[in-house]
Amino acid sequence: MSKKLKVATVSLAGCFGCHMSFLDIDERILELIERVEFDRSPLTDIKTCGPCDIGLVEGGVCNSENVHVLREFRDHCRTLVAVGACAITGGLPALRNPLDVADILEEVYHSRPGLAKGAMIPNDPELPLPLNQVHPIHEVVKIDYFLPGCPPPADAFWKLLTDLLAGRTPSLRHGLIQYD
Amino acid sequence: MSSATLESILDRHARQGVRLMQILRETQEALGWLPPEALGEIARATGLTRAAVESTANFYSFFHTRPLGHYRVLWSDNITDRMLGNQALMQALCKALWLQPGRVSEDGLVSVDTTSCTGMCDQGPAVLVNYRTVTNMNLDRVQAMAALIRARVPVAEWPEEWFQIADNIRRAGLLLDCPLAPGAALAAGLARGGAGLLDEIRTAGLRGRGGAGFSTAQKWQSCRDARSPAADGARYVVCNADEGEPGTFKDRVLLTRCPDLVFEGMTLAGLAVGARRGFLYLRGEYRYLLDALEAVLARRRAAGLLGASIAGSNFAFDIEIHLGAGAYVCGEESALIESLEGKPGKPRIRPPFPVTSGYLNCPTTVNNVETLASACLIAAHGGAWFARSGTKVSTGSKILSVSGDCAHPGIYEYPFGVSVQQVLEDCGAQRTLAVQVSGPSGVLLAPDEFERRIAFEDVPSAGAFMVFDETRDMFEVARNFAHFFAHESCGFCTPCRVGTAINARFMDKIAAGHGSRDDLEQIFRMHRLMQATSHCGLGQTAANPIFDTLRKFRPSYDRRIESLHFEPAFDLDAALSRARRMTGRDDPAAHLTNEHQP
Secondary structure, three states, X not given: OOOOEEEEEEEOEOOOHHHHHHHOOOXXXXXXXXXXXXXXXXXXXXXXXXXXXXXXXXXXXXXXXXXHHHHHHHHHEEEEEEEHHHHHHOOHHHHHOOOOHHHHHHHXXXXXXXXXXXXXXXXXXXXXXXXXXXXXXXXXXXXOEEEOOOOOOHHHHHHHHHHHHHOOOOOOOHHHOOOO | OOHHXXXXXXXXXXXXXXXXXXXXXXXXXXXXXXXXXXXXXXXXXXXXXXHHHHHHHHHOOOOOOOOOOOEEEEEEOOHHHHHOOHHHHHHHHHHHOOOOOOOEOOOOOEEEEEEOOOOOHHXXXXXXXXXXXXXXOOHHHHHHHHHHXXXXXXXXHOOHHHHOOOOOEEEOOOOOOOOOOOOHHHHHHHHHHHHHHHHHHHHHOOEOOOOOOOEHHHHHHHHHHOOOOOOOOOOEEEEEEOOOOOOOOHHHHHHHHOHHHHHHHHHHHHHHHOOOEEEEEEOHHHHHHHHHHHHHXXXXXXXXXXXXXXXXXXXXXXXXXXXXXXXXXXXXXXXXXXHHOOOOOOOOOOOOOOOOOOHHHXXXXXXXXXXXXXXXXXXXXXXXXXXXXXXXXXXXXXXXXXXXXXOOOXXXXXXXOXXXXXXXXXXXXXXXXXXXXXXXXXXXXXXXXXXXXXXXXXXXXXXXXXXXXOOOOHHHHHHHHHHHHHHHOOOOXXXXXXXXXXXXXXXXXXXXXXXXXXXXXXXXXXXXXXXHHOOOHHHHHOOHHHHHHHHHOXXXXXXXXXXXXXXXXXXXXXXXXXXXXXXXXXXXXXXXXXXXXO
């Protein structure tokens, strides 16, 4: 038995729906765990990413923290995969792009009715700042493969991972490429 | 608009849905735009659905379903117009009119925007003002134009000389010498009969002048042999004068100088294939030619060269002119037929080819203007005579539209087989860096290829010949073409619709200083994908100019490349600017470095 491959996963500006779809591989996860070891992932709760073979990134880039996490993944993962519509195109969070983020902050935290008196736009340095626009992840780092779908079907995850484990270039056949 | 005007337009076109393009154009000419009520009325009168009328009205660049001002100024934005300074002139006009490009002025008076090549590359920069062509724009004309617009002087009263369009014929050959009297070729053709005429075309070895070089005799024979589904056995002849390839303007000159040759060629094609009706599909940019061409048709009818009994024979044939509305894709023959039928110009799935199932699903031959004019010469002088000029497999002559960096831009007609170098010498080009032959979808030649010959067996050409000298930046040339294709993709198939947009974005990314080696690899991949999977020639060839410049003028890209590996598509730190301003933060965590050091 060869050494287990290391896999990390993360959700940036996404809804974790892609992760849920990944878990829909059901009992095949037992077969998978024989051959891979999970590093940073919501499944392990490990907070930082170590050297990995495969990184799966769900969600687009909407704030500075997303940029840092994405770069961490790029630095540590030999193969980085954009998973799902938000990672590939910006997706639902990118619907804010036609609006000015300054107007959004102003309305949500300052001028909207029903706010506490003296409410201010949060400015704690702990908080990541939102980017002017939401971006697909390939605009920020180099991405090796794209797994389309909202979410990608479980079988597509399975095909991608088994191809990578077998050393094949991942290729999704007709029924596995879907956009909604 | 009074409903009486609309009624008279509808009546003139017999309320036929297939005439929708012409109905929309005339309605817009009367009203300045296409308001929803007019579209509803047109749908009711023609029996088309509202959706069908709107999809056509929204497909074409020259139809607008919102008001765009009493004056609509469109700057031709081919690379040759740019080289002549159209961008600075457009800015000057916008400044003089207190206007943003693409926006209508607050008082609804005027809008200024760009449009694809208008076929005036030898006398640019050119503009269309309310779809009338003005050439040789300069700062004086810009200032005068702004004054005329502000004073609301009707375009018809603007200085006559602005609308002068020169033919600029620098070298005439078989066609442009126009030695035929109207009717001479037709008399010879009638004497030979349809089958005899086809034999002469076959002997002549005539091949299509639109670029692909398909055998005209074979096309006509297939059309003649195809079974028509119509009760009256209808067949059609279409002359493709949708000369949209940037840098091409030879058909404009042929239609100006030798319209009889073209119309007579169409009539002869009708004789050869057994058609009784023909259409001239004239690009919308050449609207100014319409009245003169209609007059030629009227004269030919009066002389018995068109109509029920041509030259006293039992052969009947007539020609209608159909005006396009600013869609490059309509140069593709099946898209052109869709447009003739009043629909959006989206290419059909082929086969069946138009020769068996074309206009209204009847056999239809679609030929280039120059092909039909050549057929006319063949009918008059015989196939053997024609085959004596040119090369063995590319017989006859080729008209080149020469523009760009040369002393004498204009029209040059050569026997096929002329070398690129010869053309460059004749047009007075100096220190030439590159020649784009046959437009953006054609091929880009570097100096070590200038000995190559214009012929189907070497460098095929639809007619464009754009010259770039050593002061030019070939990256910017390719970027202009990438935006052209992104604008002109009809949107029907994904590889072209998305691929052309992504290519334009890659080129903008590199131009903005965010380019990397990785982007160039992606461009190569996109080229292969689009070539292999696009629905029609537009998508298949759209990445050609980027591919050619990358192969032959790589340093123009490399000097813009920021990184050997990967560069973000945008300035990351600047992308936090709004949030920094709103929160008043400037701490280290409120910034991102653009350089990513692993």
